[in-house]
Amino acid sequence: MAENPTPADRAAGGIHVSNAGGNVTIGDNNQVAYTVQGSEPSRDPRQEELLQAVRALRGDLTRVVASEQTTALDAELSDVEDEIEGTGAAAPGRLARLRQALADAGAVTGLFASAAAVGQAVGALLGG
Template identity: 55%
Template sequence: MASSDEQGSFRIGSISGSAVNFGQGGTAHNVNNYGSAAAADPAQAELLRAVRELRADLERLRPSEQTAALDAELAGAEDELASAEPVQESRLVRLREALTGAGPVLDLLASGAAVTTALAQLLGG
């Protein structure tokens, strides 16, 4: 039997997907990041970034029916893009149509070109 002055030893090879606590008063935290939006398709993440930038730029323009319609479609796309699920192709098509309908408004904004480019990557052309 070991005396109170002797300390035991142990070896840990590998731990994954778990939280471990050692010692008196120690705490362990385990955060599950599986299935989070951070794991989304890089092209989808790029489109999300571009959509947010375009929405911010639209706020700087004088409001019109055209900018309101585009912003509404961008808002819906942003919600869907921010989820952990793949974005629906129908959403991407509606977004492309809204960008086409906005026409001259987008010519003023570099962020509009970024959204168009990122959208083309996801739609394959």
Template identity: 80%
Template sequence: MADQDQDRGQGRNRPVAGGISITNTQGNVTIGDQNTVSYTVQGTEPARDPAQEELLQAIRRLRGDLGGVVASEQTTALDAELSDAEDEIEGTGSAGPGRLTRLRQALTDAGAVTGILASGVAVGQAVAALLGA
């Protein structure tokens, strides 16, 4: 025991048998005897270009606005496409051409609603700009 106390005093951090060890590994904390961290998330969100960021903000506004309209099959499908596009942009940094094409079709299908919402027009314009149409 005296050796263990002496070791600690010298900064060797040897755990005492049956004792508790607390370590910090870049934000993850382990507590216990011989515990390890098996999952660590590092890094930042993917970089987004300004056009994708504009689309993401427009999607969020439109999804909020859709909450105030009477739901229909078209608005439900549009909200699902908006949600998927939002997830894709947040996860990868951009919505791919296939996603943008599906989003444009969902906007067209729900045209009676999206045509009167400024946020719907904004999403349509952002999608058209990204698709080059």
């Protein structure tokens, strides 16, 4: 059918749906399935705080000369970010690896408030 049907199109039995923001069924014995596209898993506020701090620190790391320690830290940050986005939470083992990577890169990351925020968020989630 045309984008903007004419009265003749409507009289001929054509159907035009211009906006289907809700559920639409036409005919008998139809079923409606509702799925949320692009929805994220619900997150604990502490995990959300960690995710924001991880993103900030990853941005800050782009401002320093890469080293073995900062490269390893960025890899751990990336893994934590992916896990929180995918499942809603970073597992304790992943958080422990991130904590160690932060400590290993401490000479560089000590300059960034974002590194302190990540460390605090990880500490709160691991209980220490």
